[in-house]
Amino acid sequence: MVNHAKRQLLKAGSLAALALGISRPAIATTTTNTHPPISTKNNILSQRQLGHLTVSALGLGCQGLGQNMYGVPQPSRQQAVHLVQRAFDHGVRFFDTAEAYGPFESERIVGEGIKPFRNHIVLATKFGWDIDQQTGQRTGGLNSRPDHIKQVVDAMLQRLQTDRIDLLYQHRVDPNVPIEEVAGAIQDLMKQGKVLHWGLSEAGEQTIRKAHAVQPLTAVQSEYSLFFRGRExxxxxxxxxxxxxxxxxxxxxxxxxxxxxxxxxxxxxxxGKDLRGIIPRFTPEAMQHNMKLIQLVQKWAKRKLCTPAQFSLAWLMVQKPFIVPIPGTTKVHHLLDNLGADDIQLTADELTQFHQELEAIEIVGLRLPEAILNFSEAK
Known part of the structure; x- marks a missing residue:
């Protein structure tokens, strides 16, 4: 008989699993790949460094290609592959996916999409949830046991149709497995050439330092935007x-x-239809307050003759030279809009003025439901 504490844990784990995209097995289909020959003239985005890894200044977050998270129609496999390839055509050299997205479907789409230019891009994916690699079934919990990590990576390589993962993240910190053991498993995979770089997602300072001491990290991934600045x-x-x-x-x-x-x-x-429906900062009451930030961004976008998305991304990139946002989308016109942020310049005076206005605004509501935050605030 399951006791009350365990029921609560399973409930929280199931909610987190649903929100992070591991709710249903994906159906494999095939897509005809018709990407034209690679041309260097398409390299129109600037570059940045994640540690010693060179990437485009903006990447493509591919979660939405494998599942419907925000109330938008699910793109077909062919449409999703096309989006990946259009991103490359317009300078994106950094693609981010995860086993949890679908599960597995996003990895399959990304693998199909990048085949014509695999050696010209940086491929990132993530492990860490307890997902059966054959069936896609999940428990809603975490699993970073070394033997499981190695099993997952082998399955990832097949789904991604590649022989190595350029950047492998731990998706969430597993409290049941010391981060030193996780780093040791990654070292083994690096020695085999299956993984080239590694990183952590939603990890805190202590975990980062412990992991980095065993095997140097290339990148850390976390939520960060004008709506949530806690990681500063x-x-x-x-x-x-x-x-x-x-x-x-x-x-x-x-x-x-x-x-x-x-x-x-x-x-x-x-x-399962729109994650925002359970996120506190998007309740009607919270949005009455949070519109002040949206209106501020719109005002500054008009001043800079750009879109609000471009201004928001440009603001992120100007904070530090080692910050590389990965906006996701399922639509080509949104993709092209996002990439335009690379051309937006913000002067020191403009940033000072903007920050004065920004600091006067308080964001109301948690960034995620508490059940998901329990997986996302590891120290």
Whole structure:
């Protein structure tokens, strides 16, 4: 008989698993690949360094290609592959996915999409959830046992149709497995040539330091945007100290900073249809307050003759030279809009003025439901 504490843990784990995209097995299909020959003239984005790894200044977050997270129609496999290839055509050289997205479907799509230019891009994916690699079934919990990591990586390589993973993240810190053991497993995979660099996602300063001492980290991934700046006080400073890159996920706050949400927006209560329906900062009451930030971004975007999405991404990139946002999208026109952020310049005077206005605004509501935050605030 399951006791109350265990039921609560399983409930929290199931919610986190659903929100992070491991809710259903994916159906494999095939896509005809018609990408044209590679041309260097397409290299139109600037470059940045994640540790010693060179990437484009903006990457493509590929979660939405494998599952519907924010109330938008699911793209077909062919449409998703096309988006990946258009991203490459316009200078993206950094693609971010995870086993949890689908599960597995995003990895399959990315693997198919990057085949024509695999050697010209940096491929990142993530492990760490307890997912059966054959069936896609999950427990809702975490699993970073070394033997499981190695099993997952072998399955990833097949799904991604490649012989190595350029950047492998631990998706969430597993409290049941010392981070030193995780780092040791990654070392073994590096010796085999299956993994070239590694990183952590949603990890705190202590964990970062312990992991880095065993096997130097290349990047740390965490939520960071004008809507959530908490990592400015802990993770980003340690990344700067240790020469670790920082990769913001949800850099457009799930569409809010791009102007797709306002105080009248309402979301599905079912998180399987729209995760924002269970996120506190997107409740109608919270959005009455949070519109002040959206309006500030819109004002400054108009001043800079750019879109709100471009301004928000440009603001992120100007914070530190080792910050590389990975906005996700399922639409080519949104992709092209996001990439335009690379051309936006913000002067020191403009940043000072903007920050004075920004500091006067308080964001209301947690960035994630508490059940998911329990997996996302490891020290």
């Amino acid at each position: 006080k802990d993770v980003i400073p340690v990344c700067e100290e240790l020469n670790i890159g920082f990769v913001p996920w949800s850099p457009l706050a799930m569409g809010a900073l791009a102007g797709y949400i306002d105080e009248n927006s309402r979301f599905e209560a079912d998180p």
